[in-house]
Amino acid sequence: MKPLRALFALSAFLALFTGAHAQTPAAEAAYATARTMIADQQRLLAPQAVEISEAVELGGLKQWITIRGSDRANPVLIYVHGGPGAAEMGRSWPYQRGWEDFFTVVQWDQRGTGKTLRHGGEAANKAQLTRARMAQDLIELMALLRQRLGVERVVLLGHSWGNVIGMDAAMAKPEWVSAYVGVGPLMNLQANERAQYEALLAEARRRNDATALAELQAIAPYPGEGEIPFAKVNVARKWVQAYGGLAAYRDNADFYFRAARLSPYYAFEDRLAIDQGGQLSVPALLPDMRRADHLQIRATRFPVLMFLGRHDLTTPASVIEPWLAQLKAPVKKLVWFEHSAHLAPHEEPGRFLVSLVEQVRPLALR
Structure with missing residues (x-):
């Protein structure tokens, strides 16, 4: 594996992109037809609906967002995607339409990936590509x-890496946050990798998988202290x-990576920019x-909900559960997705929607 691809692997799941966007002209023509059908089916036509796709200036860089919802009176929810570089805008269409009946949903291609990278160029995107700037x-x-939609507070939903900058922003502006939802959250990389390694060893022993045990034991101690060797990361991933x-019960996540092929918001070049964004x-x-x-973090001024996949080995729940137990917050809840791993919105879209409506929306309407 090339060094850059090894770096790619450290980003929770971006190493699994191999071949995700390779396609023929005939296939692209078929995708274009399907995208037109999906776009028509997902049009929002109610009098109070909002359906926007545009670039807005954030930190001196034009960054792409979509704003979609069937009723402007609904609470606003911002999806803070993971990776870093794993833009969700193009992959959200399989599950998001249901959300839009209860929330005004904002997807955002962070600096360094997706449409923001494609349209702004690598130099401009790389110039201030830091945690502090992205928060x-x-x-x-x-x-x-808040100004444009006339709301006081928003729901922040962070996925994986998105919880790093999502929680940074929430802690900086707690009065703007009606609820914080962490999905497969990355909270501490060293603790995450340690828990992941222990879970992998336990599963390999349970399966009596001699090959896995040999490969995993060969990278001990993992993650070790200081910098994590990329060769070891590759084995764990x-x-x-x-x-x-x-992805629970699967040995790949192609259904997720390839979803952007049918997105009404993503052209082929935008999809390539997700891979480029990870790199x-x-x-x-x-x-x-x-x-x-x-x-x-020991206390928050906003409700905190952790939406965790029971089978998630990418960001194991064993890191999150004790933290949430000691956290002081106005409301805190742990919501399990029994048939999901790291990609719960995609793996259990119906249950995820019900959980948002029953657990999160009432907090946002307070």
């Missing part, structure tokens, strides 16, 4: 939406995928990922 981008996005720790973002943000430690 401030999110704060600026929150401010823009290989078995996370093989054991359904990225740009992970090396740039790796030092910030190592330093991030939200396990040190």
Whole structure:
């Protein structure tokens, strides 16, 4: 594996992109036909609906967002995607339409990936590609939406890496947050990798998988102290995928990676920019990922809900459960997705929607 691809692997699931966007002209023509049908089916035509796709300036860089909802009176929810570099805008169409009946949903391609990378260029995107700048981008996005949509507070939903900058922004502006939802949250990289390794060893022993045990034991101690060797990361990620720790009951997540092919919002070049974004973002943000430690947060002024996949080996729940237990918050809840790993919105879309409506929306309407 090339060094850059090894870096890619450290980003929770971006190493699994191999071949995700290769296609023929005939296939692209078929995708274009399907995208037209999906776009028509997902049109929002109610009098109070909002359906926007545009670039807005955040931190001096034009960054792409979509704002979609059937009723402007609904609470605003911002999806803070993971990776870094794993833009969700193009992959959200299989599950998001149901959300839009209860929330005004904002998807945002962070600096360094997706449409933001494609349209702004690598140099402009890389110039300030840091955790601090991206958290401030999110704060600026929150401010823009508060003014534009006439709301006081928003729901922040962070997925994986998105919880690093999502929680940064929430702690900086707690009065703007009606509820915080963590999905497969990355809170502390070292603790995460340690728990992941222990879970992989236990699963390999349970299966009596001699090959996995030999490969996993060969990288001990993992993650060790200081910098995590990429060769070791590659071994761990290989078995996370093989054991359904990225997508439950599957040894791959192609259904997720390839969803952007049918997105009404993504052209072929935008899809390529997700892969390019991972290769740009992970090396740039790796030092910030190592330093991030939200396990040190002891109290919040906003409700905190953790939506955890029972089978998630990418960001194991064993790191999150004790932290949530000691956290002081106005409301705190742990919601399990019994048939999900790291991609719960995609793996259990119906249950995820019900959980948002029953657990999160009442907090947002207070």
